[in-house]
Amino acid sequence: MNTTWDIRVDRSLCIGSGMCAASSPAHFELGEDHKSHPRADVVDPDDEVLDAALNCPVEAITVSDHATGTVIAPE
Amino acid sequence: MSAEVTSPTFPFLAGPPLDLPAEFELLRAEEPVARVTMPSGDRAWLVTRYQDVRTVFADPRFSRAAASVPTAPKLSPRFLLRADSILSKDPPDHTRLRKLVAGAFTARRIDHLRPRIQETTDRLLDGLEQVDPPADLVTHLALPLPVMVICELLGVPYCDRDRFRGWTEALLNIELPLADAYAAREALDDYLAELIADRRVHPSDDLLGVLTAARDEGGKLSEDELVSFGITLLIAGHETTANQIATFMLFLLRNPGQLRLLRESLDLIAPAVEELLRFTPLGVGSGLLRVATADVEIGGVTIRAGEAVIASITSANHDPAVFGDPDELDIARTDNPHLAFGPGIHHCLGAQLARAELQIAIASLLQRFPGLVLAVGEDELNWRPRLGLRGPSAVPVSW
Numbered sequence: 477m478n479t480t481w482d483i484r485v486d487r488s489l490c491i492g493s494g495m496c497a498a499s500s501p502a503h504f505e506l507g508e509d510h511k512s513h514p515r516a517d518v519v520d521p522d523d524e525v526l527d528a529a530l531n532c533p534v535e536a537i538t539v540s541d542h543a544t545g546t547v548i549a550p551e
Numbered sequence: 552m553s554a555e556v557t558s559p560t561f562p563f564l565a566g567p568p569l570d571l572p573a574e575f576e577l578l579r580a581e582e583p584v585a586r587v588t589m590p591s592g593d594r595a596w597l598v599t600r601y602q603d604v605r606t607v608f609a610d611p612r613f614s615r616a617a618a619s620v621p622t623a624p625k626l627s628p629r630f631l632l633r634a635d636s637i638l639s640k641d642p643p644d645h646t647r648l649r650k651l652v653a654g655a656f657t658a659r660r661i662d663h664l665r666p667r668i669q670e671t672t673d674r675l676l677d678g679l680e681q682v683d684p685p686a687d688l689v690t691h692l693a694l695p696l697p698v699m700v701i702c703e704l705l706g707v708p709y710c711d712r713d714r715f716r717g718w719t720e721a722l723l724n725i726e727l728p729l730a731d732a733y734a735a736r737e738a739l740d741d742y743l744a745e746l747i748a749d750r751r752v753h754p755s756d757d758l759l760g761v762l763t764a765a766r767d768e769g770g771k772l773s774e775d776e777l778v779s780f781g782i783t784l785l786i787a788g789h790e791t792t793a794n795q796i797a798t799f800m801l802f803l804l805r806n807p808g809q810l811r812l813l814r815e816s817l818d819l820i821a822p823a824v825e826e827l828l829r830f831t832p833l834g835v836g837s838g839l840l841r842v843a844t845a846d847v848e849i850g851g852v853t854i855r856a857g858e859a860v861i862a863s864i865t866s867a868n869h870d871p872a873v874f875g876d877p878d879e880l881d882i883a884r885t886d887n888p889h890l891a892f893g894p895g896i897h898h899c900l901g902a903q904l905a906r907a908e909l910q911i912a913i914a915s916l917l918q919r920f921p922g923l924v925l926a927v928g929e930d931e932l933n934w935r936p937r938l939g940l941r942g943p944s945a946v947p948v949s950w
Contacts, residue, residue, distance in 0.1 A: 498895040534657065
């Protein structure tokens with residue numbers, strides 16, 4: 477079975493820096509309120525998503541293994 | 552339409568440094584994407600509306616890398632930022648460099664630094680208390696606080712501050728001969744190379760140590776990128792915050808009602824700092840210049856590939872379409888999506904650190920010196936002669 481990842485954006489943490497939406501527009505977009513949300517909650521593994529989670533200034537983005545729930549990024 | 556609007560030169564430096572250039576309001580209303588001429592003689596498009604400014608920063612076709620090649624339009628011939636600095640990169644290079652240090656600047660990590668920033672602030676204010684007023688706020692707090700903090704984070708010896716401060720000043724001062732700026736840039740390169748060489752003999756877990764290890768063990772960046780990253784972190788890590796601590800206090804002293812409100816309710820410090828970030832025209836009031844890599848339409852104007860774009864953060868932060876009473880300082884403002892740190896991939900790496908330093912510096916100063924006043928007239932203040940990163944060279948205060 478192919479691995480897939482869950483992307484979650486904690487909107488209470490998101491400050492709308494727009495870093496994820498600019499660096500990984502395939503996976504994130506900013507809403508009307510300038511807060512980020514993932515375009516799809518479950519995605520195929522992609523380093524761009526990990527970079528977005530690592531570079532988020534408030535660690536609002538969590539990437540985890542869809543099958544096991546293990547957090548992949550940040551950390 | 553007035554002559555100023557049809558053939559403006561940018562930046563708008565004619566008025567007093569604390570005042571918002573009147574051109575922005577006019578341009579937002581009449582010509583939101585306007586042709587301007589820069590000090591270099593090159594032309595650029597100046598974008599002044601909030602939504603358009605956001606769009607420019609978010610669109611990868613407005614490139615920093617394309618603005619960093621020798622033939623690109625320049626703001627000024629003095630603009631000596633290296634092409635291998637993170638500020639001059641697009642993805643994927645930008646992403647590769649940024650993630651090497653992003654973890655050190657997250658909100659969580661900066662929260663852990665707060666006690667240390669408070670302790671440093673308290674020590675500096677102890678020193679200020681010993682002085683017979685009037686005393687200079689820049690010398691006693693605004694400059695040394697961010698210099699000490701970035702020195703510790705980066706691993707740059709604080710005792711070298713006069714050397715790297717002197718070079719930074721020479722790099723930015725538009726009244727010095729251009730040769731001095733080039734010499735200062737060389738000196739900074741050599742200085743950082745020395746510190747990095749030392750890390751190779753004595754590894755460390757400060758940011759310079761981490762970056763040096765990332766180069767030597769992981770090959771994650773080139774030697775030139777490593778040196779430029781160090782210089783960028785050192786200068787961006789203190790110049791902006793130093794100017795803001797000083798300028799924020801000037802704005803508060805200029806607005807006694809707001810100053811009193813903040814002094815009486817220091818729990819407003821977080822929204823107050825956000826409002827002062829929005830309100831203060833930092834630098835020339837624009838993010839770094841971008842160059843279009845394709846024809847892009849923005850605000851009804853087609854910007855051609857190869858043309859330069861300046862998205863004005865200062866103008867966006869005063870756009871009445873987004874901010875009610877934009878030219879009023881309102882420290883209790885709640886809905887405040889200001890762009891002071893720049894949206895998009897180049898969003899200020901040190902934003903959370905700057906917030907912590909600004910909140911702690913301003914709150915502690917107001918607490919310890921409740922009778923603080925400016926000891927000279929506002930029009931007697933001397934401002935550093937710069938195109939960017941403007942700030943007062945001294946702020947004499949009494950208490």
